[in-house]
Amino acid sequence: MxxxxxxxxxxxxxxxxxLPTGKRIxxxxxxxxxxxxxxxxxxxxxxxxxxxxxxxxxxxxxxxSPAAGRAGTQMPVFLDEQAGPALGPxxxxxxxxxxGTALDVVTDDGVCPGAAxxxxxxxxxxxxxxxPEAFDWWEEDEPILGHPRDPFHRVDVRRSSRRVRxxxxxxxxxxxxxxxxxxxxxxxxxxFYLPRDDVRVRLVPTATRTYCAYKGAASYYSxxxxxxxxxxxxxxxxxxxxxxxxxxxxxAFHQERLDLVVxxxxxDRPRTxxxxxx
Numbered sequence: 072m073x074x075x076x077x078x079x080x081x082x083x084x085x086x087x088x089x090l091p092t093g094k095r096i097x098x099x100x101x102x103x104x105x106x107x108x109x110x111x112x113x114x115x116x117x118x119x120x121x122x123x124x125x126x127x128x129x130x131x132x133x134x135x136s137p138a139a140g141r142a143g144t145q146m147p148v149f150l151d152e153q154a155g156p157a158l159g160p161x162x163x164x165x166x167x168x169x170x171g172t173a174l175d176v177v178t179d180d181g182v183c184p185g186a187a188x189x190x191x192x193x194x195x196x197x198x199x200x201x202x203p204e205a206f207d208w209w210e211e212d213e214p215i216l217g218h219p220r221d222p223f224h225r226v227d228v229r230r231s232s233r234r235v236r237x238x239x240x241x242x243x244x245x246x247x248x249x250x251x252x253x254x255x256x257x258x259x260x261x262x263f264y265l266p267r268d269d270v271r272v273r274l275v276p277t278a279t280r281t282y283c284a285y286k287g288a289a290s291y292y293s294x295x296x297x298x299x300x301x302x303x304x305x306x307x308x309x310x311x312x313x314x315x316x317x318x319x320x321x322x323a324f325h326q327e328r329l330d331l332v333v334x335x336x337x338x339d340r341p342r343t344x345x346x347x348x349x
Contacts, residue, residue, distance in 0.1 A: 088115040098206035125198040134177040138185040159344030164202035217284040239329040264321035287312040
């Protein structure tokens with residue numbers, strides 16, 4: 072009997088998972104090296120959809136001490152229709168979902184509270200997970216921003232002639248016959264990136280900024296006249312990473328929060344971490 076690859080992969084989401092990497096990984100705090108390792112490992116805590124780097128304790132160039140008030144497991148915060156409770160990319164490092172010890176990283180420059188975590192797992196017992204946001208990171212001699220890339224994740228951008236219409240509360244937001252369709256591994260939605268000329272409403276810039284490890288820094292926009300649902304409903308990558316140059320300057324909308332019609336067929340709103348406002 073055929074097996075759904077999405078279903079099979081989601082079955083592993085509740086496990087503590089790891090994958091060695093051949094890259095030299097360095098974490099810095101200001102001018103100080105906090106970790107420098109040739110034996111780093113990508114680790115996904117249970118219910119995590121993105122990995123963090125873990126390094127051997129011997130490769131940490133600082134003191135690790137128990138972090139007061141940071142022990143214990145925190146509950147997941149969103150529901151994926153197939154995966155069940157899971158932790159999205161925006162959930163902070165402190166939300167640990169396996170047994171272990173939260174640790175402060177102490178250097179001559181000060182303390183990074185709770186920036187490390189030692190899992191209580193036999194296989195990973197000699198490693199500590201490090202907070203992606205607490206340090207500046209290098210893979211070999213290339214700086215990276217955000218969480219490490221998942222080697223099982225890819226982003227495909229394709230030109231499309233499908234007719235896309237997006238409405239919210241009866242207001243036509245955008246209509247296009249020249250979208251770019253963006254497909255991401257395990258994301259249960261095809262993102263449509265549209266030329267700005269095909270957006271039918273005024274986009275109001277907001278202060279919200281996010282960073283995608285695969286696409287780069289995104290700027291957000293709201294739409295007036297539709298209440299809270301229009302807050303930060305659209306975004307654009309003005310200077311995307313070299314992996315996705317085609318989407319530069321185009322506009323995408325949170326399809327989870329609006330009514331989408333593609334080639335005349337209404338599309339059900341998917342349930343993702345971005346389904347709720349805020």
